[in-house]
Amino acid sequence: MAPLSLSSSALGAFTPYSSSTKNFLFAGAPCHQPKLFFHVADQRSNNPLRFCVDRKGMMVAKEKKRRGFGAVCYAGPLAARNLQWISIVSSAVLMVAKGTAVQKSFLVPLFALQAPASVISFIKGEYGVWIAFLALLVRLFFFIPGELELPFVALVLVLVAPYQALNLRGTQAGAIISLLIAGYMAFQHFSRAGSLQKAFDQGSIVATLAIIFITTASGLLLI
Numbered sequence: 396m397a398p399l400s401l402s403s404s405a406l407g408a409f410t411p412y413s414s415s416t417k418n419f420l421f422a423g424a425p426c427h428q429p430k431l432f433f434h435v436a437d438q439r440s441n442n443p444l445r446f447c448v449d450r451k452g453m454m455v456a457k458e459k460k461r462r463g464f465g466a467v468c469y470a471g472p473l474a475a476r477n478l479q480w481i482s483i484v485s486s487a488v489l490m491v492a493k494g495t496a497v498q499k500s501f502l503v504p505l506f507a508l509q510a511p512a513s514v515i516s517f518i519k520g521e522y523g524v525w526i527a528f529l530a531l532l533v534r535l536f537f538f539i540p541g542e543l544e545l546p547f548v549a550l551v552l553v554l555v556a557p558y559q560a561l562n563l564r565g566t567q568a569g570a571i572i573s574l575l576i577a578g579y580m581a582f583q584h585f586s587r588a589g590s591l592q593k594a595f596d597q598g599s600i601v602a603t604l605a606i607i608f609i610t611t612a613s614g615l616l617l618i
Contacts, residue, residue, distance in 0.1 A: 497587075515561070516565070531551075
């Protein structure tokens, strides 16, 4: 590799760092400006290199990065993480909702399969263990309605689930299982409601919307 040396003329031409220099470097100034470059002497070709060439390349990379970020923002509403949040929020609403005859215990494995990774990490951490411990103590000495027991059961299921079971999260097999569970609950709800009009009555509309959101999110996660 040819040794590189900084020429004396380069030192004289190099402008000290200042706020105006900073603005010049990041404003995409052209390389023909004489005061913001220094020569690096290459003994093989004596080809001067300008400092602003590298800056221009960095700015091109920044522009590409901004364009990519805009594409991600456009696809954000249908991102897998957003669909997972829609699913678990709808599941929590359905756990306490009235006006439905679905077997709500199916919501527990659905929660374990579709909860976001941040929620699973929190449950399996120290705070999740303490919450499960305190909830178990309350359950031993006080009566808890069946609807309120489901979140506790979901918490314990995530804590004791083996690695192979939780490894289904984010896979096509896990998405298929979630869609089957959601489809079966939707079938139970609408078939036992008697008709589509009764499913959207005032006493059942909350449960109906929750089931629709769960089924739709599960189907989109499979795509």
